[in-house]
Amino acid sequence: MIIAIDGPAASGKGTLARRLAARYGLPHLDSGLLYRAVAHHLAAHGGDLADAAAAERAARALDPGQLGDPALRTRGAGEGASIVSAHPGVRAALLDFQRSFAATAPGAVIDGRDIGTVICPDADVKIFVTASPEERARRRALELEARGEPADHAAILADVRRRDERDMTRATAPLKPADDAVELDTTALDADGAFAAAVAIVDARTAQRRRA
Numbered sequence: 001m002i003i004a005i006d007g008p009a010a011s012g013k014g015t016l017a018r019r020l021a022a023r024y025g026l027p028h029l030d031s032g033l034l035y036r037a038v039a040h041h042l043a044a045h046g047g048d049l050a051d052a053a054a055a056e057r058a059a060r061a062l063d064p065g066q067l068g069d070p071a072l073r074t075r076g077a078g079e080g081a082s083i084v085s086a087h088p089g090v091r092a093a094l095l096d097f098q099r100s101f102a103a104t105a106p107g108a109v110i111d112g113r114d115i116g117t118v119i120c121p122d123a124d125v126k127i128f129v130t131a132s133p134e135e136r137a138r139r140r141a142l143e144l145e146a147r148g149e150p151a152d153h154a155a156i157l158a159d160v161r162r163r164d165e166r167d168m169t170r171a172t173a174p175l176k177p178a179d180d181a182v183e184l185d186t187t188a189l190d191a192d193g194a195f196a197a198a199v200a201i202v203d204a205r206t207a208q209r210r211r212a
């Protein structure tokens with residue numbers, strides 16, 4: 001079973017994907033980490049995020065064993081990821097790894113921006129998770145505060161909006177729901193509520209496929 005979870009920054013897709021993976025006994029891939037790793041590697045070697053050829057080389061040399069590096073979780077890495085991810089060569093370089101991850105038994109839960117549209121167009125279940133920009137900025141601020149870091153709400157909201165704009169308007173694999181994705185608006189849901197709604201979506205799809 002392949003479950004594709006897409007959505008904008010801080011919509012809760014990562015949390016949801018992790019919990020669905022545990023529920024259905026599937027490996028989980030946070031595809032955003034791949035783009036974060038490319039940006040981090042470039043920045044650490046004095047490279048320019050706007051340099052498409054250098055970014056593609058970094059993507060081709062990527063070691064998936066390094067995706068656990070905590071440096072990939074920073075705001076800077078997320079911002080850098082949204083710049084390098086617009087280079088078509090970077091996306092092409094990361095395609096095979098993601099497709100093989102999904103194709104390996106027993107399947108996978110993968111979250112990102114283009115999983116249902118480009119990486120796994122034949123996924124068994126596609127969920128497009130959304131929430132208002134204000135709610136997503138509030139969640140990011142709470143996360144920072146929980147880590148004891150200062151949270152400037154206005155700056156975080158501006159960050160969220162800038163990233164939405166960049167991800168939705170790029171030419172290659174823009175952020176958008178697949179035609180057959182189920183949209184899940186979590187603005188008024190907590191993580192438990194979103195999980196329960198997603199389980200209902202997965203179970204309904206599975207039952208539907210069994211009948212077909």
Ligand code: CDP
Nearest residue numbers: 010011012013014015139186189190191194
């Ligand atoms: O992966 P993505 O950036 O979409 O979001 P996340 O890192 O999974 O979630 C951002 C934060 O929102 C986490 O602290 C979650 O606990 C919280 N949250 C959520 O995931 N789902 C909700 N429905 C409400 C809050």
Ligand code: CDP
Nearest residue numbers: 008009010031032035081082085112113114
């Ligand atoms: O957790 P959050 O949504 O803030 O970020 P992420 O999922 O780690 O993604 C960081 C950036 O990588 C996004 O803003 C996208 O530009 C890019 N990305 C992408 O283009 N395609 C994906 N499948 C995943 C991430």
